[in-house]
Amino acid sequence: MQQIIRYIQKFEISNMPDEMLKRAKYILLDSIGGMFSPNKSDNYSTTFWSGVRLVECEKDEGNAFAKGHPACHFLPSLLQIAKNEDKTYDEVLEAFVVGYEVGARFGEIITLKPLIHPHGNWGIIGGAAALAKLKNWNSEQTKQAILISAQLSYPTLWKSVLEGHEVRNLIIGYNNMNLLLLPEIIDAGYSASEETLSIIFNDILGTQLDIDNWNIDSTTSYFSHAYFKFYDSCRFCHGPIDAIKKVLLKVNPASKDEIVSITIETYESAARLNDKQPRNAFAGKFSIPYAMAKEICVYFNEPYDEKTVYEIAEKIEVISSEELNKLLPAIRATKCSVKFRNQEVVVEIQGALGEENLEQLQTLIEDKFINQLSTYFDETTIKRWIDQIIVQHVLPYEELI
Secondary structure (H helix, E strand, O other): HHHHHHHHHHHHHHHOHHOOOOOOOHHHHHHHHHHOOOOOOOOOHHHHHHHHHHHOOOOOOOEEOOEOOHHHHHHHHHHHHHHHHOOHHHHHHHHHHHHHHHHHHHHHHHEEEEEEEEOOOOHHHHHHHHHHHOOOOOOOHHHHHHHHHHHOOOOOOHHHHHHHOOHHHHHHHHHEEEEEHHHHHHHOOOOOOOOHHHHHHHOOOOEEEHHHHHOOOOOOOHHHHHEEOOOOOOOOHHHHHHHHHHHHHHHHHOOOOHHHEEEEOOHHHOOOOOOOOOOHHHHOOOOHHHHHHHHHHOOOOOOOOOOHHHHHHHOOEEEOHHHHHHOOOOOOOOEEEEEOOOEEEEEEOOOOOOHHHHHHHHHHHHHHHHHHHOOOOOOHHHHHHHHHHHHHOOOOOOHOO
């Protein structure tokens, strides 16, 4: 625990590589776009629903090494507290980076039980770290913030997600609402057992907390393992989507009816998303066959209905590949084999669109931000906010938070 506390207290954003700092700013921008709503309420309600919005569309950032989504667990609460206390952009950015780095490093060393989804558990620990940095808490306050936040972890179920229930999204709202209360809890002197982390993540929600392999190197950045999402589906679906698009561009078939069958080979955790008949559109966000079928319809510029998507999904088989499993976590590869009426084409890709070099992603991220806010604001105003967040180090609190 002491090495984690030292990491939080000694971290200085000035030591962060410029490229990773830029990536952090783009994750901040991307997340603000996802959580925005023109409807404001009291602090707790606004923070709760900002968290829900950030994940419900399935376009929130993720981290390959963390095996989940560090930012969504705490950014809405961090921004609300910073707004209330009139914190500067640089103070917020440093706290955000610390929270992300600590959360991602915990995600890396925690092995959740197979039935537990990574929304709502280890990510809140990153939120405690972010608030500890923002509030300049001492060592004991920081320790209790970590332990108490871990105690507030939720047993979010994959089963509800795969059945199409959206309760998982609410859990991120609760994470952020709980973090909004955390400064008051710490000030009131509450505490938790020093065995909290071990019991929860070794025995209750997880099978292993490999604390001995906690990465204490402050010169490395887990932002290098972050990815951005440009499809409204689980990240596990993105490689297969990119692969089928690559095949279609190569073959240029006249219609979707020329596709006889598709086989997707991928890593084990992704291969579980193999339901060809998800019960609703939300469950479809966690189905590789369903997500691919939607993109096939988009490619052929055909309006898709449930019947059409299900018909295409029935042609898609998803299997786990031990060979591709061995490449994790650095490489999340996909092999796509497509049988057409008169030929078979095989492609293999080493990642997905959102994992590419940041320089190639910046325009896509900015366009996504513009599209997310274009319902409410003109493009000139939105581009001003992009410039403020990325270049000027200004957070337009009153307009966006």
